[in-house]
Amino acid sequence: MSAIPNGAAAPPFATHSIRLSLNGQDRQLDVLPWTTLLDLLREQLDLVGSKKGCDHGQCGACTVLRDGKRVNACLTLAVMCDGAELTTVEGLADGDVLHPMQQAFIKHDAFQCGYCTPGQICSAVGLANEGRAHDTAQIQELMSGNLCRCGAYSNIRDAIEEALPACRAKGGEQ
């Protein structure tokens, strides 16, 4: 991507062309500088799994994986994702085979309304990739970036606790 110089010749608000890998597919996209990754996913690419809860980094509903690390898509500019490898909740399953974290959420009924769930699941996969949660208390602390207004926390925690070993075995795939 070329930098726009301060010079007068540059169009004031140009779109920028970015390339990224999204759920395993290479994509080339034209984005305006002020479009967030969350708006790009939801409004332009029709990937509405990632949710807009607060739009300010406070709830985690927009959590996606960037190069395997969990981030808030609402506070990420799409233009700054040039070259990134992104995984949203839509990209976790392998065809019809759910990701172990998705399976565990179903088994443990780890949701009520489901609004926070895509963010919870992506965050939990990021947690597994980090390899820093070794007991229940650590899971709770390291999942604190994902709020659940329905209060399904205990089931979410149980699901994650069960799925962590299988996710680690999958080994940083996402």
Added chain:
Amino acid sequence: MNPFQYSKPADVHEAVHLSSAASRFIAGGTNLLDLMKENLTRPEHLIDITGLPLREVKETASGGVMIGALVSNADLAWHPLIEQRYPLLSQAILAGASPQLRNMASTGGNLLQRTRCYYFYDASVPCNKREPGSGCPARDGLNRIHAILGASTHCVATHPSDMCVALAALEAIVHVQGRDGARTIVFADFHRLPGDAPERDNQLADDELITAVELPAAGFAEYSHYLKIRDRASYAFALVSVAAALDLSGPAIREARLALGGVAHKPWRDNAVEQWLEGRAATHETFCAAADMLLQKAEPLEHNAFKVKLAREAIVRALSDAARGGQAR
């Protein structure tokens, strides 16, 4: 968010030369984009610095550690050098924000995050920090989360960072690059008290880029502790936080470092108290006396008198935990 131009320079020189009064650097974006969404700041040009080669954590010749400005808060907290030699810094970072935000947030950006004063965040009301001279509704308004030390009639806001409280205790050095060259700023001088210019949080000039934060060799790894008190157990800003670090010889304190968060416009240190601690025994009585001495200067507002008591207990507990070997949380 307002429309803006976007550039992504490849080196530090280009970045500082692109900058102007109407531009902002963007790193993690976790504070800047939040402020832009609220229309509290409207830069015409964002300079994306994430392509700059400032991602290293490496040992210095003098036995310290140099942290590149773009090292993420998560990578820093979990870096083996930091975990082993500066556990106080790891603890402070991990006490802040959320795992997602720590993956995004940068070392430089963390230093420059702005206050969480409710009035600062509400563009419909006056605020001296946002619009110099417009007034400070917090002083006589809701001021439960505001400062008890070092405030002015113009502003009673607090600095929200946890990481910076540990960096203050560790006497970090901030490396910056401007158009006219590079300089270093000792941490105690980096952030400002509000005085009559609360719009300025720190000493950085518009064209200056933070390139690195340097930790001196002394990491107080054996006897240090970060204690954060907040309204919920996790993912909330500090009401009061304490970074305590001791160098002990038997029961005697050889050196003490004590920095407070959530109580002032900058991480709060009191050199007189630290010096008073030196040579004394690391006992509960000593720590109580030190806390009382530090808080003598406290000037609480209508809703935050509780912070004085809270800070006293937090100081005593953090120093006691540090003296016991730190890791007990």
